[in-house]
Amino acid sequence: KLYSIGKTLEGRDLWTMELTNQETGPGDEKPGIWIDGNTHSSEPTGTNVCLKTIWYLTSNYGKDEQVTEIMDNRVVYVLPRVNPDGAEIFLTKPYHYTSGGIPNPDFKDGEGHYEEDVNGNGYSAFMRWIDPNGDYKKSKKDPRLMIKREAEDTLERDGPFYKVLREGLFLKWKPGKEITMAPRMFLGGSNRNFPAYWAPGGLPLGGSGPFPLWEREPRAISDFWAAHPNLSGMHTYHTSGGLILREANAHPDKWFQEVGCEEDLEVYKVLGAIGEELTEYPCISIFDEFTFEDDRPFRRGCATSFFYEQLGAFVFSTELWDWPWMIGLPHFRDRGGVDFDWARLSEDEQLNELKWIDENYPEGFLDWTLFEHPQLGPVEIGGVERKYTRRNPPPGKWLEYEVDKCLMFGIRHATLLPLVRITDHKVEKVAMGVYKVSAQVANTGFMSTNVTKMAVKIKVAKPVIAEIKLPEGTELVTGHEKVNLGHLEGRSAKLLLPRVIGEDVVDKTRSSVEWVIKTEKPVEVTIEARCPRAGTDRKKVTLQ
Structure with missing residues (x-):
């Protein structure tokens, strides 16, 4: 069955697929699992995992014993695109940071730098311009690469130096003024607008939106769960990083024992081990290993907390696409976990990134070209195009590779539901x-x-x-x-x-x-x- 569970602010449907064998009983009489993707607008890879999950289950019924058992005795609900409004902007415009696609009314009254396709080529890349006090210089090994200048670099010996900034324009521009960041163009993004631990004040210390479930998408999903008490498992697909996130988001692992739920932690570990076997990604506690400095003490309004602590479901959030590993760096834990910093990559490591792009997705690098910026004057625009390199796998074999190794996690979880x-x-x-x-x-x-x-x-x-x-x-x-x-x-x-x-x-x-x-x-x-x-x-x- 295909039906819409709600509409977005711009009127797009939240299309959801219900997968089960209706001849063995209706879906609401079977134990159910929920799978979704593309919660964040810039993460469409999750949509592809969802779509192939639908294809896999429907195409292999009667051929594969595991699939047939799931379709006969269980029900799988799939929402391929949680955030259609934001995704539409990300997929059709040059912008990278489109949140929930909700226009920010404070944007135009703000000041500072904002992302824009300045030269009209359909991309938003980087800008570089010569400045004797710049922080960057061209790599002598590959002039396409901009590297940080050393402390003792001199203009005569090591210059010229450059300022480097994401391609864009400035609100209330004044030459010579300190560069600041403008307010976000778009608001929302769903994953911080759920009721669990939501607090006013905005991100990072509060939740998103003026109140919980203010955004239409998380409200529609929550209403669907309330109307379907057969649901007890959830897989949500994001990018990137190459890891599987499990609860608890707001507590260390010892908390499970403190509240009498130590059995849940053991089941989480069993399910997580299946995910690790399939994806080769580590399954980690969000609180213990995935709380970034600006999220401390923990994320508020987070979906995983809501679906586990308030609805009692086992929830996994898979961060697809381990880009650092693809370019030769270790997996998540071995490269430093949340302390990993792109700004600290060596010159050779950054050259490995260019090499991978050249060999696998040449469109992922835009050659530096001169352009007369309306505010900065002469600049060069180019560099790594991040949408389908650092953020998502590029279309083609690498997208298929990522989808194929991750889609079975939710399917195998479904086989372990009670019956x-x-x-x-x-x-x-x-x-x-x-x-x-x-x-x-x-x-x-x-x-x-x-x-x-x-x-x-x-x-x-x-x-x-x-x-x-x-x-x-x-x-x-x-x-x-x-x-x-x-x-x-x-x-x-x-x-x-x-x-x-x-x-x-x-x-x-x-x-x-x-x-x-x-x-x-x-x-x-x-x-x-x-x-x-x-x-x-x-x-x-x-x-x-």
């Missing part, structure tokens, strides 16, 4: 017209039916219900039509320590229920076991 099944049932005649109906209900999935301990803690996980549905003319003698079986564990419950009493391992993955029914004629009754996060199963039995 309620009636594994045994029988009818016994106990007297004339009186029958005992019994059933065993089991969770055959890896995760418990509550999925996370957090979901139990915040009371969003509904229990397993066993119900017998009787036709007219029958009487329930003993038992209740609806029986609350609580939560049924999955194999994930044994990740910490086995629960052992004497020599017996306590099995809480299943539960039994029985009813005594009176009827004067043969009838068919239905046994139903259901749990929003673990699906619905039905069996029909005849009393005769």
Whole structure:
């Protein structure tokens, strides 16, 4: 099914695909997982992962055992583009920083430098101009490369020197005045507008927007989750860096034990290991290893906190495309983690970047060309085009390479969702017209039916219900039509320590229920076991 879950400020639909085999039951009766991409406008690679996920699941049904099992017994919801307004600007205009595509009313009244395609070639690259006090000089190994001048460089020996700035113009320009940055042209971007830890004041110490869910996109997604209690897992695809982010965003890992959710951390590690195996990217705690200096103490209004701490779902945010690794640097942890700084690359490391671009995506470097800047005078415009080098893989084989190695993470997560099944049932005649109906209900999935301990803690996980549905003319003698079986564990419950009493391992993955029914004629009754996060199963039995 394809449907829109909402509209953006500019009226674009938030198209969402529901993937399941409708012949085995509607999607809302199956455990579900959510996959999305392109939350940030400059990260369209995530859209491609989502689109190929849709293709993979639909194309391989009936051919691949894993895909067939998912489509028959689970449901996958895919929103390929969370931020259509911002993405439209990024994909059709030269701008790199388009946020949520919401025009900033304060932009025109501001002052300072802003990004713009000054020479009209369709790109926004860099500008360089000669200045005896400039911080840069041309590399002697490759004059296309601008490198930092050394402390003891002199104009006579090492010049000329240059000022280097992103291509753009200036609001309220005054020659000789200190260069400052203008206000952002666009606002929004969704991933800091969720309710969890949102605070006023704006980024970085507060959330984005005047209040939580002010932006239409996060509001639509939140409303969809509220209307679909079968959802319990989320994968959101971003760029870049080559890493997989897991909760907690606002706490160190020891917090899981402090709040009684240590089992969730163990499941996070199991799922994260699958992601690491597929992508070769490290799976890391956001708080412990991905909190940048300007985000401290932690990010506010963040999606991962909202979906785990307030909706009780397992959430992963994959930062696609490890550009530093592509040009010969180590992976995330080994290159310094959040302390890695592009400004500290050596000349040879920067030359490796140019070499990779020359060999793989020549369009990724724009030759320096003279241009008469309307405010600065004569400048040269050129340099690395960042959209499809540093930010996203270039179109073609490298985009396909990145998509193919990452799309299976969410799919394999889906196979581990809980699954309620009636594994045994029988009818016994106990007297004339009186029958005992019994059933065993089991969770055959890896995760418990509550999925996370957090979901139990915040009371969003509904229990397993066993119900017998009787036709007219029958009487329930003993038992209740609806029986609350609580939560049924999955194999994930044994990740910490086995629960052992004497020599017996306590099995809480299943539960039994029985009813005594009176009827004067043969009838068919239905046994139903259901749990929003673990699906619905039905069996029909005849009393005769």
